[in-house]
Amino acid sequence: MQLVKAGLCAFGMSGKVFHAPFLKEHPGFFISAIVERSKEESKEKYPEATIYRSVEEMLNHADIDLVIMNTPVQTHFDFVKKALEAGKNVIVEKPFTVDTAEAEELSELAKEKGLFLSVYQNRRFDRDFLMVREILSGGKLGELKEAEIRFDRFRTEAGGKEHKVNPNHKGSGALHDLGAHLIDQATLLFGFPDKIFADVFSMKGEDFANDYFEILLYYKNHLIVRLKSSTFSKEAHYAYSFHGSKGSFLQERSDNQENELVAGAIPVYGKEWTKPLQQQDGILNFIDENQKTQRILTLSEPGNYMNYYQQIYEHIVFGYPLPSPAEEIIQNMKVIEAAIESAKEEKVIYLSR
Structure with a gap:
């Protein structure tokens, strides 16, 4: 099975509850990196993941194919843009961005880079x-x-x-x-x-x-x-x-x-x-x-929220439709x-x- 290396941008409630457990249990994903600014709470359940102290540090040094942007919405635009410019596919938490203009710019950038951008509408x-x-x-x-x-x-x-x-x-x-x-x-x-x-x-x-x-x-x-x-x-x-x-x-x-x-x-x-x-x-x-x-x-x-990640995996490996793509969520x-x-x-x- 093809393995997709993922990086989690925060280890708060959404990281612990909605993302890490599903990435861990899905055989097609490997949690390669987790951002924790000062703590190391993720080590207990995800010792295989390297801890980084900032999103920028993870993007610059981690061996990852996929970024899960689960930081506050006010940071989504800047961080997602940096992730796309670093050549990474991105899953971004809802709400996509703070306004339509930001969402449209990120969607266009993903297309230009040949990358996917999906919004986590669990x-x-x-x-x-x-x-x-x-x-x-x-x-x-x-x-x-x-x-x-x-x-x-x-x-x-x-x-x-x-x-x-x-x-x-x-x-x-x-x-x-x-x-x-x-x-x-x-x-x-x-x-x-x-x-x-x-x-x-x-x-x-x-x-x-x-x-x-x-x-x-x-x-x-x-x-x-x-x-x-x-x-x-x-x-x-x-x-x-x-x-x-x-x-x-x-x-x-x-x-x-x-x-x-x-x-x-x-x-x-x-x-x-x-x-x-x-x-x-x-x-x-x-x-x-x-x-x-x-x-x-x-x-x-x-x-089952696992079905979202299953659809992400099938998109990566088989080219199946991407769940909740950016251009769709722009309408929201x-x-x-x-x-x-x-x-x-x-x-x-x-x-x-």
């Missing part, structure tokens, strides 16, 4: 979203009229990392963080919207980055899609709601990969590794071909920017590709 591999795609593809809801995707939390106290909560840092806040996931899922399901109206602000006050957003995406076929996130939601809502001419589908946010990984679970290559659900997590209510109402409790199949950045503009100007924003 929520595409959540069990709940995979179930949504399955239900919608089945056509049981008829012509879709209304959809809602939401990601709520109950975090009423200020906290978190400076680059995420300080309103003076471009790219901070829930819209770039959670919004990057919801917008990605909406555009995957329905394509690029025609216009947008949004409300984006901080429930905690103006001293904090936005922690609430509601975005309305309008499509020419009279479909309206609502994306919403709040940090003051103690009781859970259905994360996904879809209503069409023949029925409705409601889906809980039931994927637990992140929690299991944080608790120390080890992903398994080629197999399911998450704990099974104890009860159904969705409701499908529709009118069947005999004009009778069917109300079914549904159970989603396990998701345009929606984020339009939402900011809409909230600021209090008006509908018409979009163009």
Whole structure:
């Protein structure tokens, strides 16, 4: 099996949870380098990796084919540019960059260098979203009229990392963080919207980055899609709601990969590794071909973030399609920017590709 040597640019939460375990367990990857600015925490689980004290040092000296850029979003543009100029393929954490202009420049640079640039949109591999795609593809809801995707939390106290909560840092806040996931899922399901109206602000006050957003995406076929996130939601809502001419589908946010990984679970290559659900997590209510109402409790199949890295590996080795390529995610950045503009100007924003 061809071996892909990877370098991890940070060993914080995302490095420990979302990247290193999957690179370690996938037989096609080898973690050759890890950036830790002052500590050596990675040595315990990944002793084979050389520790570097900066991204620049790793790019200049490490024997790597692939760079995983999991540093704060405000550093993505500079670091990804340096990695591409060093001749490395790059996986960059979401949100891609702080704005569309940066994303477009990096995408063009990758093309010029003959390298790939993929954005790590891991929520595409959540069990709940995979179930949504399955239900919608089945056509049981008829012509879709209304959809809602939401990601709520109950975090009423200020906290978190400076680059995420300080309103003076471009790219901070829930819209770039959670919004990057919801917008990605909406555009995957329905394509690029025609216009947008949004409300984006901080429930905690103006001293904090936005922690609430509601975005309305309008499509020419009279479909309206609502994306919403709040940090003051103690009781859970259905994360996904879809209503069409023949029925409705409601889906809980039931994927637990992140929690299991944080608790120390080890992903398994080629197999399911998450704990099974104890009860159904969705409701499908529709009118069947005999004009009778069917109300079914549904159970989603396990998701697996390993499938993202499997697709990366297959792209490298076999030339298969690249998951979440830069030029695709640029469209998501345009929606984020339009939402900011809409909230600021209090008006509908018409979009163009």
